Amino acid sequence: MTTTLPSPAGAAANPPTSDSAARTLTYAEAVREALAEAMQADSRVFILGEDIGVYGGAFGVTGDLLHRFGEDRVRDTPISELGIVGAAVGAALADMRPIVEIQFSDFTAQAMDQIANQAAKIHFMLGGAARVPMVLRAPTGSGTGAAAQHSQSLETWFAHIPGLKVVMPSTPAEAKGLLLAAIDDPNPVIVLEHKLLYKQSGPVPVGADRIPLGQAAVRRQGQDLTIVATGVMVSRAEEAAQQLAEDGITATIVDPRTLVPLDEQTVISEVAATGRALLVQEAPRTCGYMAEIAALIADSEAFGHLRAPIRRLNGLNVPIPYAPQLERAAVPQVPDIVAEATRLVRTW
Template sequence: MATKTYLQALNDALRLEMQRDENVLIFGEDVGQFGGCFGVTQGLFSEFGEERVRDTPITESVIVGAAAGAAACGLRPVAELMFVDFIGVSFDQLFNQAAKMHYMFGGKIKVPMVLRMPQGAGIGAAAQHSQSLESWFMHVPGLKVVIPSSPADAKGLLLASIRDDNPVVFLEHKLLYGVSGEVPEGDYTIEIGKADIKREGTDVTIVATSKMVYSALAAAEQLEKDGISVEVVDPRTLLPLDMDTILDSVKKTHALVVAHEAVGFAGPGAEIAAQVAEQAFDYLDAPVTRVAAPFCPVPFSPGLEQAYIPAEDDIIKAVKGLR
């Protein structure tokens, strides 16, 4: 396997699928000659041309609406919004149209579209460009929500998402684009809705998403020095959510910490904690603990932003608080 960055893995997936399927097209703001705000679509315009890699106006409602319409008509669009924060102006197109067409037409229409969106704090982009909003999409029947943490997962899950016949919200943390890892060459997919155990352990389960997976793994290394064996589970997709893997881990370790960068109140950790309490309460030796962002906008000040983002030390404190 080659070593690639998260960004390169995404680019590789897009190129492979566009070569394989002529119905795949890409559009969004600056995705053409410029190569995307973060460089994910770099080189695709010159290879596939403006018919399949199209720049759009700065109108997110048009981007998402056009993706839904193109998908309903038989194409497989991969649309990009520069930041997940901009999804608000296209809620109707995503939540009321793309997510519901298949249901409302009795299964006669498929909507095979992917909506790629960078999210997350850490680059000093302030309150309107730094949010983690995955829980918004988890609440909508008809969508799938994918949130990979590693380059290999990013490639395999993006290929699977493009081939899926349902609308997929594909969330990429901005600080992961430069992360490197081994990535299988060529065509391969990862099942949507299947979690991955990133580290095995026996004393406590940490369910972590996106960039927080790396904080959880670093915390696990430190906790190992104190004699605490940590199992780290990465759901990889939040809708559908692989509760079987999470429950099996909790039944083994008897303790659970959920870590994510989204705001803690009504965040994805709340759903995971609730389902564990409903289905594995008798296995828990301590209450489920959540490590998440505080209920406030993301600060612009670098010092305040770092205080806002959940960190390795917060996870260590949460784990030790269970004992």
């Protein structure tokens, strides 16, 4: 494949877009605000899932939406992920705009037939005569002591399925802006929200600013290496970059934000600019999403600019342990990113 390299200066800027109109919200508050604004703007938008009503969601994200919009539009469901997603697919086909909340992304395993074989394929199989404007939100990742069946990073499952868009917001502004864009999309979008980010705060623009799907963000510019990271690994990469700078190593950080569609050009141009690539994910190494990023780099003009082998830093190929110290050891932490980046720069 031959890819034309754009100027790194053309890479997407980090939100918010209207600093003067931004407030500080937590990630969870930003998601709730996006849901409320979408429901206020379009009577077809409704949310459904387990414990999202009176309880306010497993992580408190839906909060008071039941009291604001009523039981018809904030629907507590039985414990049946297959039934929840199936109902959403049917509603979407009937021109509604359902937003599904799955308590833990791990539980999508119970609904993969509806997600992968129905929602993702109907538009194609019916020749464009039908569409499925459905959003599925799911908390993902480790760090809360929830153990192996509640702590996985399954983004590659969804990214592998044609017909699905996959979003991983890493800041409160993106949690809102990307979710609003996902709700607008005429076909299914999976939004993966890392549990550890729900309480993190940041500036969020007032109003319904959308962040286009398929546009990466460059969090930081450096000269020595490019770190590509997703989800909670973005903030860890930023912290690592600060420590690296104290040791004379400057890093560019690229956050794809949407895994599908992927902003390939930004990744390629930023890797080409530094000549080194460190790809960081929480998920296990085998068949992980960063393997796709590595293949993208190797198959592009960026390959000719590399001064070192492409390096991946991943979670271990183990189920996530319950014990806190083992859970931390199973996925990359800030010192791991610092060490791998230092080794990559100093060795090559």
